[in-house]
Amino acid sequence: MKTISIPFSPSAPPLSPLRLAFYSNNSLRFPPKSPALRVSADHYRIEVRRVSYRPPRTQHNLLSEVSFSLPEKSFGLIFGRSGSGKTTLLQLLAGLSKPTSGSINIQRYGNDGNPNGPPETLSPERVGIVFQFPERYFLADTVLEEVTFGWPRQKADLALREQLALKLQFAINSVGLNTISLEEDPHSLSGGFKRRLALAIQLVQMPDLLLLDEPLAGLDWKARADVVKLLKHLKKKLTLLVVSHDLKELSGLVDLSWKMEMGGMLKEEPLPI
Numbered sequence: 475m476k477t478i479s480i481p482f483s484p485s486a487p488p489l490s491p492l493r494l495a496f497y498s499n500n501s502l503r504f505p506p507k508s509p510a511l512r513v514s515a516d517h518y519r520i521e522v523r524r525v526s527y528r529p530p531r532t533q534h535n536l537l538s539e540v541s542f543s544l545p546e547k548s549f550g551l552i553f554g555r556s557g558s559g560k561t562t563l564l565q566l567l568a569g570l571s572k573p574t575s576g577s578i579n580i581q582r583y584g585n586d587g588n589p590n591g592p593p594e595t596l597s598p599e600r601v602g603i604v605f606q607f608p609e610r611y612f613l614a615d616t617v618l619e620e621v622t623f624g625w626p627r628q629k630a631d632l633a634l635r636e637q638l639a640l641k642l643q644f645a646i647n648s649v650g651l652n653t654i655s656l657e658e659d660p661h662s663l664s665g666g667f668k669r670r671l672a673l674a675i676q677l678v679q680m681p682d683l684l685l686l687d688e689p690l691a692g693l694d695w696k697a698r699a700d701v702v703k704l705l706k707h708l709k710k711k712l713t714l715l716v717v718s719h720d721l722k723e724l725s726g727l728v729d730l731s732w733k734m735e736m737g738g739m740l741k742e743e744p745l746p747i
């Protein structure tokens with residue numbers, strides 16, 4: 475059983491699993507299995523209905539009546555010309571901007587296929603987003619600090635420490651970062667491992683929906699193959715919506731695809747490959 479320690483005291487030394495192993499009071503034992511995702515009963519769909527978006531003080535809609543539905547644990551791909559509005563849609567789904575009209579919901583369904591109550595607004599806490607070239611935004615000196623950035627540094631009770639440790643374990647294991655030292659400098663990692671880290675930073679929040687903007691951009695062929703393999707693995711654990719021009723490489727993973735037309739109109743369409 476792997477043991478890792480997380481410091482919560484402001485006077486704690488820099489985060490380092492090796493050094494902190496000596497802090498027995500703060501040690502947490504990881505159980506062998508990852509925790510279940512938050513939404514596990516029955517199944518759910520992300521449902522986007524007639525979403526339009528016009529930035530404040532502008533005359534034109536960037537998105538026009540966008541509607542689509544994405545089932546739990548599926549892989550959706552949005553493609554389309556540069557400037558058509560793909561990134562804008564991801565930003566709305568992540569809660570970074572608000573739709574001018576329309577709704578973005580999560581709807582649970584029972585085993586009989588009928589809705590389990592009314593739809594709930596998809597809150598930003600349930601969504602992770604990995605922007606293009608995420609490694610440009612790394613801030614910390616170690617992989618562990620980068621993944622746990624923003625966590626409480628004050629003393630936390632045991633229940634919270636356990637919860638955080640489980641989330642950390644889930645994120646690290648899900649992206650295969652358990653094969654390297656968590657003390658590595660994020661900037662010294664290979665291209666593929668930097669992308670793994672960027673995914674782990676989002677997964678530690680245990681989102682229901684993970685949004686990826688051009689996840690293969692700027693990587694060499696080996697790292698691209700590595701990330702495709704990783705996304706295939708992640709698809710078993712959560713719902714993925716990806717914007718990409720790399721249709722051929724991702725085609726084996728795609729369950730549903732849509733083309734964004736210029737003017738921000740989305741239509742379901744098979745991949746043109």
Ligand SMILES: Nc1ncnc2c1ncn2[C@@H]1O[C@H](COP(=O)(O)OP(=O)(O)OP(=O)(O)O)[C@@H](O)[C@H]1O
Nearest residue numbers: 529532536554555556557558559560561562563734
């Ligand atoms: N806040 C804003 N105000 C006005 N126009 C904007 C704003 N944000 C984006 N745009 C414009 O909206 C259009 C859609 O941009 P968006 O980045 O969503 O396109 P995209 O399909 O993701 O393009 P790419 O494939 O190049 O990333 C572009 O013409 C962009 O210049």
